[in-house]
Amino acid sequence: MAAITNSHGPVPNGVGPESNIDVLIIGAGPAGLEIFDSLGFGDRAWKEANHMIEICMWNPGQDGVIRRSDRIPDTIVGLSRFQQIVLHQGRIEKFFLDNIKKYSKDSIKVERGVLPASLSIDESKLDHEDSYPVTVELQHLSEEESTPKQQMSGSKVADGLFRSTLNYEDDEHELIQHGSRAGQRETVHARYVLGCDGARSWTRGQLGFELQGEATDFIWGVMDIIPITDFPDIRMRCAIHSAEHGSLMVIPREKKLVRLYIQLKEVTPDATGRADRSKITPDLIFSAAKRILQPYKLEYEYCDWWTAYQIGQRVGTDFSSHNRIFLAGDAVHTHSPKAGQGMNVSMQDTFNLGWKIALVLKGIAKPGILSTYASERRQVAQDLIDFDHRFSRLFSGRPAKDVMDAEGVSMEEFKDAFLKGNMFASGLSVEYGASTLVANNASSQSLATGLPVGKRFNSFKVLNQADARPWHFQERLKADGRFRVVLFAGQILEAGQKARVDKFCARLDADDSFLRQLVEGKTPEVPIDSVVEVLTIHSSRRTDIELLRDFPEILHPFDKSTGWDYDKIFVDDESYHEGCGDAYKSYGVDRERGCVVVVRPDQYVAWVGEVDDFDGLQRYFEGCLRLRRESAAPKTG
């Protein structure tokens, strides 16, 4: 296990090593390229990874021989500015570690070789904001004790590392502390604890929570090899159903590697419903792959890693205890790995939770927002498990011989499921329900039909007004914990619209505005945009506009050392080199009147309203953030 801790140093009167920390994270593992990009390292993944462009479907013909029956794009065209990529998980962890080092300096520690020994909550402290109600005892292991062994964990029945000799660039983890306090016990008092400790989560066990659902009879093996084969689509993502020998998925990876997911029809669960792991060897898995792929030949000299698992779909009964201890990832939902959802959905769990805890700890947001973690992510987990249940059955089933073969799997249905899986992986099918963080203002949705409230803010290109550089607007929504108010200012040179925008800005700039009442923004030293950043996209011609002349200063704040801010006002206009993003049209916003949209720190659309509806905007932030005057009286600007 790994613990990511944010330490405040030892408590003076503690007995033995004892400390107060803000957040203890038990377990770790890292998806979504938009998320990586918002964290600043999407380009690193994009550059190193293999890109999957096309899915080839292979199925038996009347003669029982497999042949390519269909080609479909692996990412739905137009869905995102990114496409599906695959890269070693270790590399992605490296990107995260680099980011932790870059931004946290020494305030965050990543430790390996530490096991939690006990966990307790002092309920009397729950209502005290400055308290540390969760106590965890930690046991530091020696290096030998903490080296992973082959083990039967969760749905995994066997795995192993052959001889990984592939080199990746700059592959060192100097941030990780290992075994320096072997044998010691340590007591930690935490404000919050996050359990990401996998399908057999220790944290979940301590809380007495359960996963509900059950295992299937389907057993699959996985191998990462450099294949030597005459199978023509080995560098495509392939879903292969053989007539009699089971199914196989091909996932081409970086450095000539290919991951094969191989159905093991010869291995079946025993009376208890569990598969016998002693039977499963790389030779057994590879023999199954060769049978499925015949008449094509398949060999390898290099195997990087292998494992086997029994498919099961389970979802947790509870996602949180008192909104002080949270579970995420496999600790609250397990499913088959093939659909590529594991890392994607798990990472989105913690991406949903991280900024909420951070804003509450800093005193910026109200603690009540933490309950939205369970309400938002439990629904996603349930949808995923339902999808995976259907997908596994379709993939592990025998292909239908013809339309009369009701027990066989319809290839049309399988293809549909594949496409739906991509929507999951992209995060675009996720829609969060109304809460303190997502406004229930359906009546305003018509103002921005391309920005559904509760869904992720989609990206189109706009130009920076000051220097004409094109940006995917999402690139300006960095995951730095800030909310954004996006002012679609419309035709700012039209007098009536200019008056509306000026009035909106006067309210925004007034003393009782949420922007000036924010707790972080109370001293002049803290920039006005440190908690909520206001970004503007107008629809006038770029060259007709002078930034300083046409926009109120609150939209491009002045700093006495560095002058005006030139990175906050954008325009929906033609670029020289990259065409026009048609942002207003794509976002479904009226080019004349515009609108106002609130984006959460995780890029989800939180509120939509008219430029005139400053009061509604103020109420949104009063609902979730702490303001100095809790209910500033609306005044006319």
Added chain:
Amino acid sequence: MAAITNSHGPVPNGVGPESNIDVLIIGAGPAGLEIFDSLGFGDRAWKEANHMIEICMWNPGQDGVIRRSDRIPDTIVGLSRFQQIVLHQGRIEKFFLDNIKKYSKDSIKVERGVLPASLSIDESKLDHEDSYPVTVELQHLSEEESTPKQQMSGSKVADGLFRSTLNYEDDEHELIQHGSRAGQRETVHARYVLGCDGARSWTRGQLGFELQGEATDFIWGVMDIIPITDFPDIRMRCAIHSAEHGSLMVIPREKKLVRLYIQLKEVTPDATGRADRSKITPDLIFSAAKRILQPYKLEYEYCDWWTAYQIGQRVGTDFSSHNRIFLAGDAVHTHSPKAGQGMNVSMQDTFNLGWKIALVLKGIAKPGILSTYASERRQVAQDLIDFDHRFSRLFSGRPAKDVMDAEGVSMEEFKDAFLKGNMFASGLSVEYGASTLVANNASSQSLATGLPVGKRFNSFKVLNQADARPWHFQERLKADGRFRVVLFAGQILEAGQKARVDKFCARLDADDSFLRQLVEGKTPEVPIDSVVEVLTIHSSRRTDIELLRDFPEILHPFDKSTGWDYDKIFVDDESYHEGCGDAYKSYGVDRERGCVVVVRPDQYVAWVGEVDDFDGLQRYFEGCLRLRRESAAPKTG
């Protein structure tokens, strides 16, 4: 100065520290985004730099007040897949140092604080390939001695660093050794020496070579500041001619910085033609900027750096001595820095030379190719100096009051010069003449009208046949010292064309082919593509092709450990997400018959011929590379 040395360790019988090295580089300084990309770090520059999109021209109206008279794109639309960017030179040096570390391990040393003391050539050794004919004595300085002082060097008359407090990521230079042997002398015997030691080049002085040309009366100041100004185009590249107070160029940079080039009309050269540096202060420069920019206000709190220089255009009489000692960059051409050519052209000098020396040292290429450095780069330097002479006069001159004002500068002419400057910076206007490295086969040029022999290989998108991923073809031309043979295979499913391609491949694969006669390729352990890589672009439909079935193995070589190579065959076809590159059309190649193109390691087109003209291709490589059998008899395949 910095020395980049490639050490073979000390000579056993030498007196004092004495060593034999392949290449000694005296002086260092780092452009061209295509070059960065081919070296593998274009993306780092692209991400960190400020992008310049538009140039705004400001000129006085009839009332003498400056106003914006024109906007033009800063990079000609369609010229390249990149646009103009600006970034601190220190960052670019950091990217180079990182690359040196990544690829050379410990075989390349970068030293600061080392001065050359003497240089001699032993002419008796020139004809011996294994000899070290150049001897250089080096003096190691203490840290104090090697800290740069304000000095009058070359055309520079004054400069200084105010208080640079900007932080860049990962800004450490652990590769550089500094002052560890202070006070010591060292004797180095080198096969080759490269002098990149600036306008007052010590190396050039030792050789007795001169720069020809002279200084002008134009004195300019430069300041890197974070401006506080109401000038509306401060984040655009601007060329501003005031009516009476001189000219100013605005170059917006990263981290809110702006570089201002400021004409100093008040400073004039003395009787000797030199400016008096004692007069030039940041206050004087900034006052000039304020005068030029009025009625707009300009202030700053933060200045990162400043300097001043006197414009002069000079070009070296000789670029090399015996093709053993070479001069590059400011050591052989000086000009005004404003046009952004300094780093671009200087880097292209060394990019031209580096691979040639490397291939000769490895025994792959014939030493005769080294003479092409002077012939190719001297012409570029002369063109640059001619351009700069015209551009400086246009920029430093008084703007014409009207069309009758013959002494004033025509703004149309100035704009034209600006556009030409961008062609220079991009390297696209460079055309190398015929030599052992550039074929004189004008008659074949009609086979690929978009790939002029002697010019840089332009880039269009193609798809990898095996996985359908779109690539800018230039991305496959990495600067790893390899030549490429690009086989435009045409309509490979058409029987006649298939026969032509098969015949070409049989010749390529035969024992007497240049590919099998290459010195590096003589042992089975060395991959067949280690010196010359064959890349194929065909024009059939991607989905009609099976890579293993339709293309001879020499085009996708087999390796017993890793199988076939899936990264060598591309197709000019529609992609799912990024449109169609129309590569055949854009390269001007016939879709049916195709052609063959040789690309040098620096991405210049070297030879064009028919698919049938294997003999011509063979002769090209016989002319510049060492083959085991110098003149393999052509045989019919």
